[in-house]
Amino acid sequence: MNALRRNMPHLRVESLSKLFTLHMLGGRHMKALSGVSFEAHPGEFLGVVGRSGSGKSSLLRCVYRRYLPTAGSILYASKDGEVDLATADDRAVLRLREEELGYVSQFLQAIPRTRAREVVAEPLVRRGLAAEEARKRADAMMEDLGLPTSLQDAYPATMSGGEQQRVNLARALIARPRLLLLDEPTSALDPETRTLAIGAIKSLKDAGTTMIGVFHDAETLDALADRVLVLEDGRARWCGPAGEAGGLVRSA
Amino acid sequence: MKDLVLEVEGLTKVYGRGCERCLESTGPERENNTCPHCGSVVACADVSFEVGPGEVLGVVGESGSGKSTVAGCLAFDVEPSVGEARFAPFGGRDIFSADAAEKRRLRNFEIGIVYQTPQQGLDLDVTAGGNVAERLLAAEWRHVGGMRGRASELLSRTEIPVARMDEAPRYFSGGMRQRVQLAKALANRPALLVLDEPTTGLDVSVQARILDLIREIQRESRVATVVISHDLGVVRLLTERALVMRHGRVVEAGLTDQILEDPQDPYTQLLVNSAL
Numbered sequence: 001m002n003a004l005r006r007n008m009p010h011l012r013v014e015s016l017s018k019l020f021t022l023h024m025l026g027g028r029h030m031k032a033l034s035g036v037s038f039e040a041h042p043g044e045f046l047g048v049v050g051r052s053g054s055g056k057s058s059l060l061r062c063v064y065r066r067y068l069p070t071a072g073s074i075l076y077a078s079k080d081g082e083v084d085l086a087t088a089d090d091r092a093v094l095r096l097r098e099e100e101l102g103y104v105s106q107f108l109q110a111i112p113r114t115r116a117r118e119v120v121a122e123p124l125v126r127r128g129l130a131a132e133e134a135r136k137r138a139d140a141m142m143e144d145l146g147l148p149t150s151l152q153d154a155y156p157a158t159m160s161g162g163e164q165q166r167v168n169l170a171r172a173l174i175a176r177p178r179l180l181l182l183d184e185p186t187s188a189l190d191p192e193t194r195t196l197a198i199g200a201i202k203s204l205k206d207a208g209t210t211m212i213g214v215f216h217d218a219e220t221l222d223a224l225a226d227r228v229l230v231l232e233d234g235r236a237r238w239c240g241p242a243g244e245a246g247g248l249v250r251s252a
Numbered sequence: 253m254k255d256l257v258l259e260v261e262g263l264t265k266v267y268g269r270g271c272e273r274c275l276e277s278t279g280p281e282r283e284n285n286t287c288p289h290c291g292s293v294v295a296c297a298d299v300s301f302e303v304g305p306g307e308v309l310g311v312v313g314e315s316g317s318g319k320s321t322v323a324g325c326l327a328f329d330v331e332p333s334v335g336e337a338r339f340a341p342f343g344g345r346d347i348f349s350a351d352a353a354e355k356r357r358l359r360n361f362e363i364g365i366v367y368q369t370p371q372q373g374l375d376l377d378v379t380a381g382g383n384v385a386e387r388l389l390a391a392e393w394r395h396v397g398g399m400r401g402r403a404s405e406l407l408s409r410t411e412i413p414v415a416r417m418d419e420a421p422r423y424f425s426g427g428m429r430q431r432v433q434l435a436k437a438l439a440n441r442p443a444l445l446v447l448d449e450p451t452t453g454l455d456v457s458v459q460a461r462i463l464d465l466i467r468e469i470q471r472e473s474r475v476a477t478v479v480i481s482h483d484l485g486v487v488r489l490l491t492e493r494a495l496v497m498r499h500g501r502v503v504e505a506g507l508t509d510q511i512l513e514d515p516q517d518p519y520t521q522l523l524v525n526s527a528l
Contacts, residue, residue, distance in 0.1 A: 023518035112489065
């Protein structure tokens, strides 16, 4: 349980680089991240800001191992000790995803032909919770996010972008991960439902979840972030308390 | 074998007399799997992977990549040239070096397979119920009423109308035949399920329904599963980890979403970019 002590980082990223080699384009290289280092502490919300193409999504994807990092380490303090997510064995990463890590992208990762309720309940069912109870909690979570009751047993593929985002977010929040990665999870929401989403994210954070998030608007960032990491051309330009970021965030 | 159902190591199958230079002369870099020195075909070489309880592993590649040879070896249809497959229900011992009686027993009790072609997995002229009962008999069920009950339970789970249980799969559609194969493969609650192109050649809508069914049943039963497919869509839907094979070799292994979003190998990049 040492890892949970306040003074120990929950996630320590060191000299992380991501280089894509595009073999179909004659082996052309594209640099997404160059030597990025930062820490996220237990229970804090780290906002990641930067222009489009600065590497924000790549960073989150590397942490979740949707991208395979090219160099550097991603040291994660799991319940069972420290794991380098950059090099950990695939099965170990899957176990962590199931038990400790959450990731919400801007777009729904739809499970085809599966109703919203089942999509949201699935992480709980996989952990062994009775289907009935999981569905009940799924309904409650979708309700917290303002998803109309009539949509709860609909297919997410037929929903609007904003409705899909709420299903996506509900699925991640219901699992109560220890580390949650948020990649513009509220971009398609109207102000009213965005407030609901922020509330739901906050209440999970208050329960102790560490979060790293990218947002398209400064208001959401202001509402959630304790500290901010500024990326520019794949490099970490600044990292510090959200209140001091001011101009850097606005210009980025 | 801690936390694993199956651990395959160095699986190699060479058709032909083989020579010392077979392996170095074939594979993705050589762009072929026929040895130029002795003419032997290296169907697969040095394939290693592991599957844990409840896990689904995908093996993806084009025709001739060797992926079905891997399935064939696991079902004892193909005799491997080299390699081991340590299997938890077999006390963690290598099933490839089991004797004939042990293999029969493993095949009857612990390993279920669904083939691409129903003729391989079913007797098309025996009733659907009879096909399933054949598995149960092999696993030493003796009570006819009990077998019929279990067969009808399995067939209804795989969505074959009970009314058609006494008809022969010859008169079934392609999708129904695959569902009978699935019922048969699951009959004895195997520890390992091998699906070799289970939906290839079916209409898209039929394919979707069968994949959903496989997904549901796998989740319920938590059976360790290996899915062989040339179709990235199938692998995306069913698996969390995958191997990509080409010219008999594993060119890439990883988390399925990572392989699809950040493929490393040139062939995998081509495959991902070729998806419709």
